[in-house]
Amino acid sequence: MIAELGQFALILAFCVALVQAGLTLAGLKARDPVFHGFARVGAIAQFVLITAAFACLTWLFAVSDFSVLVVAENSHSDKPFLYKITGVWGNHEGSMLLWTLMLTAYTAVLAWTVKNVTPRLITLTFAIQSVITSSFIAYLLFTSNPFSRLWPAPENGNDLNPLLQDPGLASHPPMLYAGYVGFSITFAFAVAALIEGRADARWARIVRPWALAAWSFLTFGIMLGASWAYYELGWGGWWAWDPVENASLLPWLAGTAFIHSLRVMEKRDTMKSWTILLALMAFSLSLAGTFLVRSGIITSVHSFAVDPARGVFILAILVASIGGSLALFGARAGHLKPTGTFSEVSRESALLINNIVIATCCALVFFGTFYPLFITTVSDETLSIGAPFYNSTFNPIMGVLLILVPVGSMLAWKRGKLGPVFKKLIPALMATIAAFFLAMWIADTHRIVGALGTALAVWVGLGVLWDFKSRIKLFEMPFAKSWSRAINLPLGIWGMAVSHFGLALLIFAITGVSVWKEETRAYLMPDQFLEIAGYSVQLSDVSRLEGANYITEMGEFDVTRSGRDITTMSAERRFYPVRQMATTESAIHTQMSGDLYVTIGEPVQDRGWPVQIYVYPFAIWLWIGGTIIALGGLLAILDQGRRSLSARKTKPAREA
């Protein structure tokens, strides 16, 4: 009954989306203002209906209704309640429903909050959103129906993949989707602007909060994904340049370039067609990321062809949205004439360099992700592009860009001077050089790379602080005055400073984790020990325990350092009987200076338990840095920007 209700809500939402798209486009031709109103109501109606469908599916998972196919395939009555709920999006159908829910949620928020936008632009935007929404609901209904019944209903379910039974999964995909889907709004605005043949600073100001929100969520989602890999997968890594990770990095890179060029467009009314193209790219790559990669086409064409109906549908959606928007771009980009000009040395130029470098990096990752697939199809050769490729191409190019971060943000708009900027940055430069030699001196391995990374982190971090200091004229005037300058600084500037500072922390952590990590492994019997990085890790005891839906073998470890007790740790190896799968629960001892990371494997007779121990310097700063970067983006959303004259006249009160 509930399943049928959900199905019905989905069908109704599909109809509303279709009607809305059709009516608003017709209404735009007829220039009848009534249709503008309908666009908003329709957007909210779609959101309510999809929410209802999602609630139905959640209910079905909560009560373990195994007469529904996805529930039977992905749930089990013994599963902890939390994972029954997260299981809703731990499968293909449910995650597509979540994706659609996010899509309608964004559109509904747009409908609630939008102000000061020309009716034609916003109505067009709603129409485009409706077209996107309807195609996704069609995809759900025709190829991936989450409400399909299973007859006869099995007594119990198949259980959720144990790897996915983790708090990380509860938050990672929704956050990632919030990022991916957020770019649909900027995409719709970009297509609307192309249809109208007009995009200006005002357009950029309207789009900016949406771009920033999507980008912040995506940043946070990628970080959660990395931490899930680190904490749950137990292979002792956080980023492996695998296609699924790259799929989230691609739209992030395009989005990063986008929010920077958007700033130029907003301030100086230039770089228009490029900005619009980036808006299209960010969403296109989000789509390509979700579908091509999640469906497995990248690593193996095989899994894609397992269900050709889905493949064809996905390809149709991609061709229509990406191909359609790029064709429109080709036809209309010429209409977008810039009005602002700028000299070679200026903030605009710096942001242009930023864009070129990030676009290059994006192309590199794209190439690295898709080329192996291409090669395997056109020839018998197979090849895999892994970390070495990215380390030797992506990293140095990104490194050059990062050196420019403090310089760029200190340059003036329109026409800047490099001399004064360098003068201001001299203390930061000195500290950077000092950090370089200090790291060389302390490190005993990988000295050059490590020292370069450390120096880069110090340079970006101090550069950001110095920029901020000179903006509020700290130490140049009484402290109270500096304070009030800081308070009055636009939130956009605050956001930039915060994000860039988070970036510095992230560079520092990446350097520590990837350059100075140590690992060792051996078979241990109880009371035997391993030594690593000054720690002595002794396996004290192994015991068998039973969890809610798994059996676990838990190894207890005593950690000492030069005779002193540091901590005890317990690493597990869990076995899930329903799925016949085992997972590793690593034990992690976190400190600001680094993590001690222990995993235990399946025992081998007479030899003991395979134990792997890693030391990751500064690992926790990965998550702190990533979070700060995302927070900076959210902070900048609150910036209302300087209003254009006309807007100020109509709405004098400043809203929070």
Added chain:
Amino acid sequence: MGRLLPFLPLVLFAVMAVYFAMGLRENPNEIPSQLIDQELPEFVLEPIEGHEQGFSNADLLGQVSLLNVFGSWCPPCMTEHPMLMQISRSGEVPIYGIDWKDPPGVGFAWLERHGNPFQRVGDDEEGQLAIDLGVTGAPETFLIDQAGRVRYRHVGIITPEVWNDTLLPMIEELQAQ
């Protein structure tokens, strides 16, 4: 030229779209194998780092077995893995694994983490045997009879349907001979 430049992204995308469409039309399960009913090429695979025994084609003689090509880098293999574990536990047929294109130690770690369904695992880091077998991607599975001949080739994931409807009946028939 200037007027055509904005169409460049569209052209690039079109090339990709055509390419993906071609990928879709290909039904990998219909790729025939020249090896069907032929003896396996002779090979000796080294053990993967962490294991002590590899295997050669001679080890497969005298029994019906499955030869599975996998790699830790391959998400579909991850999807297939629980099924292989189930087959291995059922004891219907021994499975031999070819660890394809994994750097040393990585395949071992992967099996440690997810369980090892294989009788023995051979290391094919260079991918030489995979080329000899005509492997187009991972996972791929060969059904080998008592005389060491390839009787069937399955491309892609062994789903419960593939196992119940195709592989298991063939295995039972071969084992009865």
